[in-house]
Amino acid sequence: MTRIGVYVCHCGLNIAGTVDVEKVAEYARSLPNVVVAKHYTYMCSDPGQRIIQDDIKTHKLDRVVIATCSPRMHEETFRKAVGEAGLNPYLTEIVNLREHVSWPHTSEPEKATEKAKALVRMGVARVRLSEPLKKRKVSVEKNVLVVGGGIAGIQASLDLANAGFKVWLVEKAPSIGGRMAQLDKTFPTLDCSACILTPKMVDVAKHPNVTLLTNSEVVGVKGFVGNFEASILKKPRYVDESRCVGCELCTEVCPVKVPNRFNEKLDQTRAISIYSSHAVPKIAAVNSGYCLRLKTRKDVCGKCLEACEAKAIDFSQKPETIQTRVGGIILAVGSEVFDASKMCEAGYGRFPNVISNMEFERISDASGPTQGEILSRKTGQPPKNMVFIQCIGSRDKRFHEYCCRVGCMVSLKQAILAREKLGEDVNIYVCFNDLRSFGKGYEEFYRRARDMNINFVAGIPSDIRMAADGSLYFDVFERGTNKLLEMHADLVVLANGLVPSEDIKKVNELFHASRSADGFLLEAHPKLRPLECSTAGIFLAGTCQGPKDVPDTVAQASGAAAKAMDLLSSGEIELEPLKAIVEKDLCSGCRVCESLCPFLAIEMKNENEDDAEKVRAEVIEAMCQGCGLCGAACPTGAIKIQQYGNKQVLAQVDAVLTETDAKGGN
């Protein structure tokens, strides 16, 4: 005879404020097989868990129903507690009284209590048919694939490599460094970005545990947590990496001019060049879209071949695919900067002296196109009046609703740099909406900007206009003074926000990494699992998860690395037993499940030697996440999900449709 215990949690007032928990417990006591039903302030607390554990022993319970918050919150907690008391953890049923009852029905406490009773009745009906399950252990590969070689990827790789894990670091560009390498200084300490980043770039490239693949992309991922199989496409550089010494003689003779991507296309480089002055690896690469020889596929030009003393240039290089097995994956693919030409009133793209904040970084950087001199693009002279305009493409429902989290601090930093470089005679204004200086040392940095006579105008201009002489002017209504100010500027810097990169769609498909409404990659839980992707074994670092600054990116990258170590350090992992299982005799081989499975966990196998066409579905246990799509779709009912089979679910349906007379049962 089944003996069930029911436990109703108050969750402080979260549940008890709406649902009459006492009545629910009393009702539960009247349900068949329920031998004990209790309610308590916080079931998840230590004393709460102990109530359940003690009851399991004293009342000889063999099933437990806990009516509390969402199972996403504490199912694991309660399973563990039940397991410690000697019962199979999978004989626990969570009934969600918080997200499903008290929170959505605060205004109708009586009906909410009735709904709570019905849900408890369903939980009891289901748990009666629950089966004891066991977790299975599988061994894992003790190495990690890090996708993206910006500061996030570099930091995560270094942490993992230092801890003894083998790391594959894959970067799309010919050099690592990412966005941070393009920055001049970093807030709030004004450290030179290159000075703090370059040593890390060198360290990661030289580390014996790191295999660095630049000019490469991940093109395929198969397998599951602990046992991923990745295909990495190494695109040809047309330069032999073992021979190139980075002398740039080839760049000097190359006749083909190419917009310089590293300098935000503000100047030009050549079709064969080194990515930037502090590139790692410092090896030239040929831009196949521009090189005459590669574009025409004819034996032309060849000036670089003559100039290269190391004989490193090799036009016969072919793309190469590298296969590797890894236990975990860290996604650090970064983000892009908003393209302000989409916002026509800002004038970007129409007026040469309206520039983006990223362009300002390159102009201000000593290794940039102006060797660090801030010059107006129109006149070639230093500006006399500079204006920074905030929230371009951010906090704007027409483009991106979120706050870019870096724009305010970037503009403060750039205004300070401009004051330092251009001197006291220059007028510098910041037109802002709300100035958000939330981080450690950031408010002090804001004060430092005010100390430096940088003027803050509370208001955003409606549009930027250009006068006949090429200077810029606009009206802005200032909320401190209630006045409409006409402002003139010879350089306007737009605080463009961060937006998901173009590649994020590919990443989403390749790694089954879901995206949130803002387009960035979605973490498994915004507060409690911020470093993980919902697909097991995949972790998130840096701005691909959401806009963030350098300190936050580095912190998240180290966190993701630690998470990966946590997963892989023991050499084996436990798999959830709630999986799909196929009853082979019923499977018709229709492949519906195969096409539906979002985790590619279904394989069609041929086991009949006489009939090569005859296939049957098989679940790859380690990849199955137990989502149940296949089971719902299977036309022959051959697939069922452990614990969520027809018998358990129909028992629940029966329970909700049969208004049980509390006394008599049914």
Next chain:
Amino acid sequence: MSLVDSMSMAKPNLQARERILAKLHGRELLNCFQCMKCTSGCTALKLLELKPHEIEKLVNLSLVDELVSSDIIWTCATCLKCVQRCPQMASPYHVIMVLRNLAVEREAKVPEAFMKAVSLVLESGLAETTQKITTRTMQVCERESLKLPKIGSPRESFQAVFLKALEEK
């Protein structure tokens, strides 16, 4: 009441605000975060002192009554820049139009100039009377002398439709 305008002793009118929101067919007005982009670009600000951000805030605070009876809501030039550029799609223009309708409903005094414009539309179909043309060399001349097409008067059916539209609330 939790809030009073100490300068005029005006009190919030919560019902009026709800009515305005209902007429707007959307609650974007609540999203206004006072960036003042609308006022920075307002065509009617320099001459007529219309501050659209103020109208948004006053309606959000339910300080509606004074606004409805004021002349300021009639100064909007309907250039629609605020509709295009508002980062929160909270369009002050639409709020102003609802306020105007509310003013008519309450039989508040509609400025004479506006009434003139309305009767002119009724008569001629135009918001402005046809004027003489000043050329680049500052010569004043009639349209006909420049061989510009004649502007016709509206059909009778137009007046009927126009009057019917005015009656609808």
